[in-house]
Amino acid sequence: MAAVLPLADLRQQGRPGTWLNTIIKGDCVAALEALPDRSVDAIFADPPYNLQLGGTLHRPDQSLVDAVDDEWDQFASFQAYDAFTRAWLLACRRVLKPNGTIWVIGSYHNIFRVGAMLQDLNFWLLNDIVWRKTNPMPNFKGRRFQNAHETMIWASRDAKAKSYTFNYEALKASNDDVQMRSDWLFPICSGGERLKGEDGKKVHPTQKPEALLARVIMASTKPGDVILDPFFGTGTTGAVAKRLGRNFVGIEREQDYIDAASERIAAVEPLGKAELTVMTGKKAEPRVAFNTLVESGLVKPGQVLTDDKRRWSAIIRADGTLAAGGDAGSIHRLGAKVQGLDACNGWTFWHYEDGKSLRPIDNLRAVIRNGLAKLD
Amino acid sequence: MAAVLPLADLRQQGRPGTWLNTIIKGDCVAALEALPDRSVDAIFADPPYNLQLGGTLHRPDQSLVDAVDDEWDQFASFQAYDAFTRAWLLACRRVLKPNGTIWVIGSYHNIFRVGAMLQDLNFWLLNDIVWRKTNPMPNFKGRRFQNAHETMIWASRDAKAKSYTFNYEALKASNDDVQMRSDWLFPICSGGERLKGEDGKKVHPTQKPEALLARVIMASTKPGDVILDPFFGTGTTGAVAKRLGRNFVGIEREQDYIDAASERIAAVEPLGKAELTVMTGKKAEPRVAFNTLVESGLVKPGQVLTDDKRRWSAIIRADGTLAAGGDAGSIHRLGAKVQGLDACNGWTFWHYEDGKSLRPIDNLRAVIRNGLAKLD
DNA sequence: GGTAGCGTTGAATCGTTGA
DNA sequence: ATCAACGATTCAACGCTAC
Numbered sequence: 001m002a003a004v005l006p007l008a009d010l011r012q013q014g015r016p017g018t019w020l021n022t023i024i025k026g027d028c029v030a031a032l033e034a035l036p037d038r039s040v041d042a043i044f045a046d047p048p049y050n051l052q053l054g055g056t057l058h059r060p061d062q063s064l065v066d067a068v069d070d071e072w073d074q075f076a077s078f079q080a081y082d083a084f085t086r087a088w089l090l091a092c093r094r095v096l097k098p099n100g101t102i103w104v105i106g107s108y109h110n111i112f113r114v115g116a117m118l119q120d121l122n123f124w125l126l127n128d129i130v131w132r133k134t135n136p137m138p139n140f141k142g143r144r145f146q147n148a149h150e151t152m153i154w155a156s157r158d159a160k161a162k163s164y165t166f167n168y169e170a171l172k173a174s175n176d177d178v179q180m181r182s183d184w185l186f187p188i189c190s191g192g193e194r195l196k197g198e199d200g201k202k203v204h205p206t207q208k209p210e211a212l213l214a215r216v217i218m219a220s221t222k223p224g225d226v227i228l229d230p231f232f233g234t235g236t237t238g239a240v241a242k243r244l245g246r247n248f249v250g251i252e253r254e255q256d257y258i259d260a261a262s263e264r265i266a267a268v269e270p271l272g273k274a275e276l277t278v279m280t281g282k283k284a285e286p287r288v289a290f291n292t293l294v295e296s297g298l299v300k301p302g303q304v305l306t307d308d309k310r311r312w313s314a315i316i317r318a319d320g321t322l323a324a325g326g327d328a329g330s331i332h333r334l335g336a337k338v339q340g341l342d343a344c345n346g347w348t349f350w351h352y353e354d355g356k357s358l359r360p361i362d363n364l365r366a367v368i369r370n371g372l373a374k375l376d
Numbered sequence: 377m378a379a380v381l382p383l384a385d386l387r388q389q390g391r392p393g394t395w396l397n398t399i400i401k402g403d404c405v406a407a408l409e410a411l412p413d414r415s416v417d418a419i420f421a422d423p424p425y426n427l428q429l430g431g432t433l434h435r436p437d438q439s440l441v442d443a444v445d446d447e448w449d450q451f452a453s454f455q456a457y458d459a460f461t462r463a464w465l466l467a468c469r470r471v472l473k474p475n476g477t478i479w480v481i482g483s484y485h486n487i488f489r490v491g492a493m494l495q496d497l498n499f500w501l502l503n504d505i506v507w508r509k510t511n512p513m514p515n516f517k518g519r520r521f522q523n524a525h526e527t528m529i530w531a532s533r534d535a536k537a538k539s540y541t542f543n544y545e546a547l548k549a550s551n552d553d554v555q556m557r558s559d560w561l562f563p564i565c566s567g568g569e570r571l572k573g574e575d576g577k578k579v580h581p582t583q584k585p586e587a588l589l590a591r592v593i594m595a596s597t598k599p600g601d602v603i604l605d606p607f608f609g610t611g612t613t614g615a616v617a618k619r620l621g622r623n624f625v626g627i628e629r630e631q632d633y634i635d636a637a638s639e640r641i642a643a644v645e646p647l648g649k650a651e652l653t654v655m656t657g658k659k660a661e662p663r664v665a666f667n668t669l670v671e672s673g674l675v676k677p678g679q680v681l682t683d684d685k686r687r688w689s690a691i692i693r694a695d696g697t698l699a700a701g702g703d704a705g706s707i708h709r710l711g712a713k714v715q716g717l718d719a720c721n722g723w724t725f726w727h728y729e730d731g732k733s734l735r736p737i738d739n740l741r742a743v744i745r746n747g748l749a750k751l752d
Numbered sequence: 753g754g755t756a757g758c759g760t761t762g763a764a765t766c767g768t769t770g771a
Numbered sequence: 772a773t774c775a776a777c778g779a780t781t782c783a784a785c786g787c788t789a790c
Contacts, residue, residue, distance in 0.1 A: 020481065045751070047667075060716050078495055108504035108529070112491025119454055125765075127521045128484035130506045132559050139555060142544040145503045145595075148557035153484070162767065168518040168780095178782065179515060183508050192473035219521075281518070282779060283767085289777095332777060341438045345778045417756045435761095436780040444763045483763060509762090514781035522782080526763080548755035557758050564762060567785060 002238065010034045020226065023250040028230045029185075031251040034090035040249065041165070041225035043092050043102040044216060044237045045206060048073040050081045050110045054288055068205045072253075083108075085117045088230055091188050093121060095228065096157050101126065101164045101220050105152045105208070115153050123155040129185045132214060135190070136274050141372040154220065155278050165220055169281040171293070172364065180219070186211050191314025195260050203260045204234045213240040221246055223276050242268045245276045288365045289345070290331050291320025298364045305350040308358055312338040314350070322350070331361070386403045392561055395751050396602065399626040404606045407627040408467035416625065417467050417541070417601035419478040420592060424449040426457045426486045429590065429747050434515050441718060444581045445684035448629075451632045454489065461486075461493045463724050464606055470602065472533050475562055477596050479538045480722065481528045481584070491529050492512060499531040502540075506559040511566075530596065541596055546654050556595070571610050571636050579636045580610045589616040595685060600683075611637025618644045621652045645739070663740045666707050667724070668698030674740045681726040684734055688714040690726070700727070707737070 001116045007026030011034050057065040057269045074079040087350060092102060097368055102123065106116050111324030118125065129152040136148040171180040189209040197203050213236050219225060223245040229237035234257050241248040242265055247335040252258050293299045294316065314324035314334055322334045329337065331346025339349075348373055351358035381656035384400030386395055387410050388402055400407045433441040451457040452507055468478060478499065480490050494501065505528040512524040532540045547556040565585040573579050589612050597603060599621040605613035608626030610633050617624040618641055627635050669675045670692065677694040690700035698710045705713065706724025715725075723741060 053425050058719075060721070062719055076494075108491070108501050112488045112495065112529075113506075115484070115488025116492040123474045125484050126785080127523065128487075128527070130508075130523065130525055130559065132506075136557070141543055142548075142555070145505065145530075145547075146557045147503065149506055149559050151504070153488075154521075154774090159765080166519060171521075172518075179522045181512070181520065183506065287769090287777080339438075339615045341437060343434070343778080347778070425763055426765090430765070433766060434780090437759095439760080441764070441766095442761075449763085483765095485763085485765060509783095511762075511783040513762045513764070514783090515764080516781055517764095518780055519766045520753095520764090523764065553757060563784075566762070566783095578762090698771060717766060 002235075002262045004262055005030050006127075007034060008280050019239075019249055020247050021242070021249070023232055023235070023252055023253070025252065025258055027088050027253060028251050029091050032088065032095055032230060035095045035228075035249070037094055038097045039095050039226065041097055041100050042217075042221045043100070043228045043230070045088075045092070045095060045102065045104045045229065046206065046233065047085070047104065047106065047110070047114070048075070048231075049107050049206075050075050050113075050156040051107075052109060053186060065137075065140070066202075066205070070205060081110065083111055085114055086121070087123055088121075089114075089117055092228070092230060093157060094121070098157055098159050099161050099164050101154060101156050103152055103216055103220070105131070105150055107147070107150050111153070112149045118153060118155050122155075122158050124159040124161065126156055127182050128153050129308045131184055132185045134185060134187045136188065152216075165222055165225070166220075167219055167280075171218065171219055172280040173279050183210070184215060189236075189242050196262065197260075204257060207234055208236045210236055210240050213237055214244065217241060217244050217246060218278075222278070225324065232261060233257050235265050238265045239268050243297060244272055245270055245273075251355065268331075281332065285369060288368050289359070292368055293361065293364050294318070294320045296368065298367060299352060299361070303352065305352055305361065307335075307349055307360065308339075308351050310358070314338070322346075378629060380638055380640045383410060396623050396624055397614075397618070397625070399476070399628055399637060400488060400672050401607055401628065401631070401634055401660055403625050403629060405463050406465050408471055409465065410557050411471045411604075411625070413470055414473045415471050415472055415602065416604040418593075418597045419472060419476070419604045419606065420589065421464075421468070421478065421480045421605065422607050422609065423461070423464065423480065423486070423490070424480070424607075425453070425483050425582075426451050426489075427483075428485065433516065439514070441513075442581075446581060449552065449724050450641070457486065458489055458493065459643070461490055465490075465493055465497055465499075467534060468604070469605060474539075475539050477530060477532050479528055479530050479592055479596070481507070481526055483523070487527045487529070490620050493532050494529060498534050500533075500535040500537065500621065502530045502532055502560050504529050508559055508593065509559045510561060510563045512564070517641060524604055528592070541598055541601070542601075543598075543654050543656070544596055547595055550594075558590070578634055581611055585611045585614050586612055589613055590620065592619060594621050594654075598654065599649075608637060609633050613639045613643050618646055621646055621649075621713050664744050665696065666737070667728070669737065669740050670696050672744065674743060675728060675737070676706070679728070681728055681737065683711075683714075683725055684727050684736070686734070690714070698722075716732055 003022040003024040005024045007024055010024055051068055053067055098197045106114055131150045133148050136146055139146045162373055174296055186209050189207045194207060195203040217240055226247045228249045230251045232252040235250055238248040238250050299316055300314055303316045304313050306313040314322040317323055322331055323329055324334055327337050331350055332344055335344035335346045335349040347362040348360050350361050352361055379398040380606040381395055381398040381400045383400055386400055427444055429443055482490050507526045508626050512522060515522045562585050567584045570583060571579040581600055593616055602623045603617045604625045606627045608628040609628060614624040614626050675692055677692055679692045680689050682689040689699040693699055697704055698707055700710060700714060703713050708720055709728055711720035711722045711725040724736050729735055
């Protein structure tokens, strides 16, 4: 069983890390305030939606729709909901690391208030993501469009935080090599994944699918990161985080949910290191100066480089700069200069002769990075 | 050319209807305040998105992205944007009929503020609709998810307004007989539809596709309705409204946009009455009492009806009621009674024998409605 | 006359490092 | 703190040109 940590205990010990991979039992804001500053890498929050249901709803066959009418989803007014939202978002902001990001999921009942509050509290919106449901509940009365999606907001702690985690290359590779869009298609949580009590009834009214959390976590965290879920419920965030080699912290008030989550997470087997390795792009690779190619003999002073269509050419000088016409400079500056542009990636612009064909000098950088033998 | 109405003229005349199918030139809020109370059936609004762009953005090939940096999209702060939003939404609310609805489109930069303000002003959110773009602009730097959608909010004037227009059956019929979802897929406006100036450059930076407006208008208005667009731009709302047999009112400040819209709308040919007939659901169809079936001889007193599995049966009485066991009543009440339910649709529950098969008596009601020959 | 190829473009809050 | 240098990065649709 995943450990459960009563809030009172957390307050007393205060030792760093005792709360890692536990479910803190207590009020959301109070629990957040007992956690240290800047201690989590990412937050996933599925707050109450503030559904405004006017009575009961029946299906066309007269069966009763089991609506979300729990006490925790009742707010007296938008004002009350805003105050609640402000409180938990502020508390989240404090425990978030400067380069951390937060996800909040909601429906049209609450997401506009959440989004506006995020902006008011100086979070910086990165994307709004649409979860399109393959199997949404129909609109039984035929008075509106079928409510077939929910919205997630992804935001960084503030506008200046540029180095948040975003595993762009991995997402692209997993998406047929085109960049991941802001609309995601997943089934709702059902079947074996849906937690049911001994009475056969669902334990939690709004359990989210693990696939959704898996994409969120794979996209915006690294293995070993700490992911906080202030409305833990039955622990989907914790289960997926554990499986994906991340740490979690959950906060939850209801003992029934804690029991279900605890048992559920205990049964999760984490993936191995190899499976968790994230595909990275060139951004993650160590820098190699062009001069290194000259020094290692992969290119030689006096050798001629051209662009891929041989429109421009330049000569390599012994100091690792290029010269063309009266101009000289780095591979980047000279590439920009000859084309009349402000900037240019010299590694992909300049090519060398390899037999009959032209190859970008970027290929030679790869030789250095991989520690391969010199070519000559 | 569609008529252009300077705001000063509108203020002087004040005669009802002079502003129908015109473009009012002037400030959005001032123009709205010159229009009478409760005078429009629907509003489509595409307000400034309040994009906050840092600098210039280049594509991987170093070409410059032509960003939306127009003066009208600049706001000093969220507070300023909220004040602007509040002003035009309040003005819209006054001119909207009590059963009217409003659509607002936006992106994550502004839509959360718009949605929260709609709620604060006592509009009642009916749906949020996601416009998924088939061909969105990529994320060039690989720092976020591709921004592949925009969001529309559909709201009624207030919570009590239950008889707003929603052509549920027509939408369903047009959608392979399944109800229309909240996620719509359309291409962005390009090709021949995109208005270009003599210089070949786009007239308006954010022209919306006509297909999007067509679905909005077909879903939530009736032929002859008045549709207001307070940010008319190049008049997509007007062009589609005219084509679909609706009236429009546009408000726009920029003369260049007005000129383009005016010419564009003048060239639109409205569809004929037959094409515009909206498929209506059973709710709008004339009521047919069960007794009418008895009177017309489609069913006969003494005839036996059963449910589709022959679990229960009842006898038709001459007064148009049913009897079973010791109970009697309407087709609905008796259907509920035998099943032990609170309610039941007798039209679909009770079946009659047609040769070897059972058919719902609803089929016979259709015979009456369509004026078909008696079957016997 | 097709069609392959190349260039253009669309509501975008779009970088990191070291001197 | 500011500045310069490095160098990483795009998808679908439309239209024009060349063959």
